[in-house]
Amino acid sequence: MDEKLISFSNQLKELKGTKSVRAFAELCGVPQPSMQNYIHGMRAPSLENLIKISHANNVSIDWLAGTSNVSLENAKIVTESDYTSIPIYSAEASAGNGCFTDTDKVIGKHLVFTDDLQRLGLKKEKTCAIKASGDSMVPTLMNGDLLVIDTRKQEGVLDGVYAITLDDSLLVKRLRYDLASQGYHIISDNEDHDNFLLPKGELERLHVNGRVRQVVKNL
Known part of the structure; x- marks a missing residue:
């Protein structure tokens, strides 16, 4: 499995916490089947879905992609200027x-x-x-x-x-x-x-x- 997909999958699991996949997908405004694939490292998201997940959870896209070596608490919030x-x-x-x-x-x-x-x-x-x-x-x-x-x-x-x-x-x-x-x-x-x-x-x-x-x- 692609290391980038694994990293993204791990970040999503941390964000999801104890929520169900359905509840987490609804929170993010992403179809449940797509979210299921993302969480299990089967697919990479589109840019639009990546931004939706970022906004819904107040974390940066760099952090979601696993390229930012910071904790969830310190992840930068994405703004419209990005x-x-x-x-x-x-x-x-x-x-x-x-x-x-x-x-x-x-x-x-x-x-x-x-x-x-x-x-x-x-x-x-x-x-x-x-x-x-x-x-x-x-x-x-x-x-x-x-x-x-x-x-x-x-x-x-x-x-x-x-x-x-x-x-x-x-x-x-x-x-x-x-x-x-x-x-x-x-x-x-x-x-x-x-x-x-x-x-x-x-x-x-x-x-x-x-x-x-x-x-x-x-x-």
């Missing part, structure tokens, strides 16, 4: 038309650590989230993963995983520059899916919506 809210758009990464930041509605909010935004050099007003759909980017991305996207105009040679519009399809693919054709290889990380080259003469078919900078796994 994270930033970004919009989640309704578009999914394997379907839809156009640029999701212009055509799709906001369906929710995603909480990102403010330190992560600064570390990645992201601007709140130019950052959003969408969900991955399908299996073309497995194992890098799984169906249902939440993708944090930097929507600023991408400068220079592109190299990485991007949310793109190719013709009328919204996709998430790995882009790699091809010097010979001055175009881009459009790559699926799943070997069962085909890759192809988009040469310079066809680049008008491609619009880059933004670069994937962070992935929240669907657990």
